[in-house]
Amino acid sequence: MTQIDGHGGDLALAALRSVGVDEMFTLSGGHVFPLYDAAKKAGVRIVDVRHEQSAVFAAEAVAKLQRRPGLAVLTAGPGVTNGVSGLTSAMFNGAPVVVLGGRAPQFRWGSGSLQEMDHLPIVQAVTKHAETIFATDEVYARLQAAALTALTPHRGPVFVDLPLEVVFSTADGVEATQAQPVPTLEPDPDEVRKAASMLGAAERPVIIAGSDVWAGDATAALREAAEALRIPVFANGMGRGSLPPDHPLAFARARKAAFGGADVIAVIGTPLDFRLGFGDFGGARVIHVTDAPSQKAGHVTPAAAPTGDLRLILSAFASHSGSVAGHEDWIETLRAAENKAKSKEAAALEADTDPIKPSRVYGELRKVLAEDAVTIGDGGDFVSYAGKYLEPARPGTWLDPGPYGCLGTGMGYAMGARITYPDRQICVLMGDGAAGFSLMDVESLARQDLPVVIVVGNNGIWGLEKHPMRMMYGYDVAADLQPGLRYDDVVKALGGAGETVEKPGDLAGALGRAFESGVPYLVNVLTDPEDAYPRSSNLA
Structure with missing residues (x-):
């Protein structure tokens, strides 16, 4: 002792x-x-x-x-x-x-x-x-x-x-005793078999993998299960990157086709909240896989609901000995929808407009972000575009505010990410509204030698509120910010560096300088205030 x-x-x-x-x-x-x-x-x-x-x-x-x-x-x-x-x-x-x-x-x-x-x-x-x-x-x-x-x-x-x-x-x-190991919650084997059988027998199954897949160290088991059962995988939160973007079962853009056409949807490690239409997928039967009883949805009655250690559950799915329907036609259907959506997006990613479209910012970022870069989202519309256009190549590399949607996370997340990974790219994507919550902590980053790149989509408005309010009332209030503010000058004053970008052709050079700088560096991109993210989900 x-x-x-x-x-x-x-x-x-x-x-x-x-x-x-x-x-x-x-x-x-x-x-x-x-x-x-x-x-x-x-x-x-x-x-x-x-x-x-x-x-x-x-x-x-x-x-x-x-x-x-x-x-x-x-x-x-x-x-x-x-x-x-x-x-x-x-x-x-x-x-x-x-x-x-x-x-x-x-x-x-x-x-x-x-x-x-x-x-x-x-x-x-x-x-x-x-x-x-x-x-x-x-x-x-x-x-x-x-x-x-x-x-x-x-x-x-x-x-x-x-x-x-x-x-x-x-x-x-x-x-001073040794710390006790984290207890393992053993899932009900009958419920696991029921869920695995449903997935195996489904004609058009889909998996949605969420943050708890990463938190439970279950990304390898997820991949094994998807490959064994031949099921397309979508992801949200820190589940993103569980399958690399080039994996034949990894999908991101074909959600409408998948959720509208699936007969069985397994939601694994994420709540059935507003991000997933509150679990209403039309005619699809829902399997909700959670890591604890507290996470079971109370507003939906799933067809199966295994609860427990996600590695054990997903490994059991991978070892399913029952029949598995052929899903190749379904996978090809979704791949066609995925490719069609991406081809439509190609022009947006290269848009040569004045003011700059947010999509062009992400088109340039896609060219310079390393596979192991940690990308941090802190904002509304501008960060929603990040979720649409950026596809993490590895699990555990995407941080956003999550379902609570709290702005101001950016600088704190950047500190934690830089300390975790001293040698990786750390990139914070921030709306100009979000910048008002935490930008003073650039001083903390600079003083303690914690370099990160900050890209601000500066449209001079609260975009997530201004456009919907206009549609609802014909006017908007309390939704304007000072246009063209020099957030890069704020960062310079606090010990970092930065620049303002007004033309699409200047983005590549600015991002290159930012990642090479070795200091907190803010790229202040003046974006189009009339560009509204095409939001279709019901937030409440």
Whole structure:
């Protein structure tokens, strides 16, 4: 048995290091000084930000990319409340984030200490678990258990409060146990066989793979299942890239033909939410495969609903011993639809217009993004085009706000991605509206030598709101921004570099300079405000 001594910060960090934490995202505050002291002594990297939301978003990026806990440390009161959107994003996205909050001293509770407030009622609705630890000698065991909760499917954030006297006080001879393994949820074999038989017997089956396929390390099993059963695969979220774009069963553009013509659709590792028409695929029977009972859809009754470890379920699909219908005609039908859609898009990707069309931006990015580049979306219409035109070549390389749709994730996600991958391209795609939420944290990137490329689609409006409001009312309000703002000058002032692009022919050169710069570099592209993303999904 190993025993450790130290103050509450030492014990907290030791517990989190036992589950893989290797960095801390934070904005400085006196309530959490012992956690910084512990990190300095242990050689754990401290990355500080200009707004607490970026600390939590950075921790979320690490948690999603590395499939282990990401750590954010927030000081008491406004430090915690500023991080609530990040916690909520992690909850919606199933990211195992650990947030440690400072807290006013318990021995003086009720006397009006600085930033004295009970955080738990605020964060309980957007976390898997939230607690306050009142004894220093309990910090190690309870934090280790909280991290295990975050990692257990369905994954999600946890919040732990450490009162001032708990984190500053010392404890001797605390038992430092090994972290328990994440429990494996065994699926019901009968439900798995039922789903596999439905897929095997289907004439026109489709698989939709979501973020939990990546989070559950099930991408290889997904590929094996798709190949064994010969089923076309579409993906969303971090499921994108599970099959490379050139795989014969990988599809992206033929969704209308697939969802409208399929007789069985297996939705794996993603909710039946607005992104998938709330699970209404016309006449198709739906199989909903989830990693935990909490993820089962309550508004839809699937024909089969295996729940448990996604690797086990998908491996069982791959080993299905029953009959498998021939799907080659169906695959050829979808491939024809896919190729037709791509041929129509070719002109848009090369559009030589003034102002610049967002599609042309992505046409140029497709030429320069490496296969292992991490692409980050933070915005509305401009980022919707990214989802349409960019096809990740590898799994675990796409980060977007997910179903919560919170703007302001970009700079935090960029920090987490750059720390995860020091040598890859990191590219943030940002609308000019989203830029207003987090661009100040370019200073954090520049000061801490975290180079990324930021491409802003600058159309001077809130496009996701302006165009629909015009259609509904014949006018719009509260949907305009200052046109032509020099966001690149903001980045220069904060220690980075950048340039504004007004002509399509200048995009290639600007992107080349951005990726070669070695600093946070913003390419400010003035795009067409009349160009509206052709949105067809019902968001509510």
